Amino acid sequence: MTTFLRPDAAKQAELRQKAEQKLRDKKAKDKVTAAERKRKRDKEKERIAAIEEELAANKAKREGSATTTTAQSQSPFKAAVVAARQSPEDAERDERINAYLDEREMLGHSSYEDKDLIKDLCGEGTRVFNMQRRMWGTTSHERLEALIRSHRWQPFAIEPEWNERLVELAKQRTEALHLRTEATLMAKREASMTVSPEEAARIAEERERGKRAAMMREWYTPPTEQDKARVKALGLGDSAFLDETQRLVELGPIVGVSAAARVLRWIDIEAEGARCKFERDPRYWDAAFMQTIEDNGRTDAVTELRKLVAALPTV
Secondary structure, rough: HHHHHHHHHHHHHHHHHHHHHHHHHHHHHHHOOOHHHHHHHHHHHHHHHHHHHHHHHHHHHHOOOHHHHHHHHHOOHHHHHHHHHHHHHHHHHHHHHHHHHHHHEEEEOHHHHHHHHHHHHHOOEEEEOOOOOOOEEEOOOHHHHHHOOOOOOOEEEOOOOHHHHHHHHHHHHHHHHHHHHHHHHHHHHHHHOOOOOOHHHHHHHHHHHHHHHHHHHHHHOOHHHHHHHHHHHHHOHHHHHHHHHHOOOOOOOOOOHHHHHHHHHHHHHHHHHHHHHHOHHHHOOHHHHHHHHHHHHHHHHHHHHHHHHOOOOEE
């Protein structure tokens, strides 16, 4: 008992060696564990950095081609109106959705039980599986709507309440792609044909008319019944004439206003200009006199408008 409680010098040295060895083993193990944790952290940081770098590159690419994309999908005027009406939250939502749509692989969450359905919806030839993220996805914007509508697949890093907006923007990209493809095929067909200068001029004229008609459809805002009645009273109710006035830059902005309302706005401005000439005249306070001035100003404006339309080049 005494020997156990009071070991000799050799035993004490042996116990110290064992304790020191145990401490060294623990430190070595801790060092290995810490190194492994650091390795995993560094690998995760590299993965995140790679994803962020890819997202940044896609964003820069998207912003660099924003003018081209906008021109393909809608006019700059309409794009500016839409952007101005967006809240900061909607702008952030659209930015994240566009970043997602810029990805080569558009991945999403789904359960293992639904893998056969999801694989089929992802499309033959457009189906992808990301081993790193363990997610199925597609490379085609056309496949996104069916995937989302299945309610078995949720786009990665996209809020569920954004799904409808994602489908909308994906459709816009699909339509733009179809238009580009159609335009490319048309250009190739035209290039393969030998046409006379007269035929080339006719094709260019038809193309210009088509572009103008598309622009008119995009900008079109229906007139109110009140506006219809007013232009009819002024003798300007002819729809062909009103369509021609859309080519007049003198009438001001065209976006968000009907052709009838745009004409009336210009005529009212001209009539008000006629009134302003009499601001320093004592007769300005004579209501009957000023009404006559305003009516004459409106009549003169109508006459001037007809001259402006008549002077337009024939297309």
